[in-house]
Amino acid sequence: MSAILAETRPDEAHVVVEAPRPERKRVVIVGGGFAGIAAAHALRHADVEIVLIDRRNHHIFQPLLYQVATAVLSPAEIAAPIRQIEVKQRNVTVLLGEVTGIDVASRTIEASSPGAGVHKIAFDYLVVATGMRPSYFGHDEFARYAPGLKSLNDAETIRAKILGAFELAAATEDEAERARQMTFVLVGAGPTGVELAGSLAHLVKVTLRGNFRRIDPSKSDIILLDAGKRVLPTFAESVSRKVAQRLEKLGVKVVTDVKVETVDNQGVIAGGSRIPSATVLWTAGVAASPIPRMLGTKTDRAGRAFVDPFLRVLDAPGVFVVGDAASVIQNEHPVPGVAQAAIQEGRYVGRLIAKELKGREIKRPFRYFDKGNMAVVGKNYAVLERGWLRxxxxxxWLVWAFVHVLSLPQLQNRLRVQHxxxxSYFTGQRSSRLIPEPPRTI
Ligand SMILES: Cc1cc2nc3c(=O)[nH]c(=O)nc-3n(C[C@H](O)[C@H](O)[C@H](O)COP(=O)(O)OP(=O)(O)OC[C@H]3O[C@@H](n4cnc5c(N)ncnc54)[C@H](O)[C@@H]3O)c2cc1C
Structure with a gap:
């Protein structure tokens, strides 16, 4: 980036100002997830300067996070450095920083970079693609005991908790404590809860078989709780039924229609009963990051910004919200918060900006093309719903594996995951079982 003016502010160590440049328009993209990367890619031939900002240095393939949490894969296999993804696209500058403020009126954003102070960056176009984060439905105190699954850090925390629980169970002489360590409660039976439960069932029954002399991991209790009436509520009822049966067959206890009232250091209280558990995992709600609210526009209950059919923020020319952070309505239904929708929205906005820069008018609003929904339940079984096809x-399951391998960000990821x-398929073993810190009881 050029045209940088550095100044010092008394309250901040350093402020770097990226001033507007008259000779070339600047597109600032916030978020290097599915939507942000797709938007940048769609602008690869455009004569623009793109600044892609993310608070992490890597892009995560979130659909496989549950496999990191259950020791099938290691973090580097499902993530890639954003700089490396963008290495060949010369009009992109990647900035590691957390966006902390957006001023739509003056068309600037503020991002704080670790050790480098604050960047104030002027934009001609702004694409917000900041995704979602776990939501505890107003009970943020649960987060301390029940981690959600959104980042590599979360996945590693969960993995350490699960594997550590067996070590503690094997070490204790106290029967009740042993049972508590070997009880795993997952709150939320959407795709993440179902996939995590299925993979956990395989871990305890197959991978850990014969590893302990004093305990039998296959005797663990895995309980999947949901306040709704069925698992996978976004799928058809017949699919939910089949998935619930499959989970039960794998040894997962599915409990629906029950509300979790408390999560604490002893486990959960759900539907008035206490379930002692040392490992409670939060796979329930999500909420948007605070960034869409900074745009000063209307947001829905989950904090997603309402956008028009061209994914523009109302009354803010040149400002777009895409991916999970956007509330997009199509045929009176919300477009789902899935990777495909995020990619299509990001790509659409990138193309729209590229055309606008050439002075061409965009007449076609965004249309989401639904390629279908999939969820995997343990080994050898997945469900697919696409239109009337169920x-x-x-x-x-083979199709699921093929599609996921192909969708990984880099060739290196694809080869490593396949391997x-x-x-794991033929040996039942999982390669990512190291616990960096000794387990601690809670
Ligand atoms: C565990 C899990 C499993 C999933 N499984 C599936 C699946 O099987 N199939 C499917 O289609 N979808 C799945 N999804 C949903 C899918 O991953 C999301 O719909 C998709 O990631 C949304 O893309 P996005 O670009 O909007 O946001 P994200 O991919 O979440 O990217 C947002 C980016 O913004 C960055 N960011 C956020 N705030 C700031 C800030 N203030 N400053 C700078 N950067 C910021 C983040 O670091 C992140 O890199 C799953 C999601 C999860 C969590």
């Missing part, structure tokens, strides 16, 4: 079984999956 199917499940081994072949669907791990083949190894």
């Amino acid at each position: 199917t499940g079984g081994f072949l669907t 791990q999956w083949v190894w």
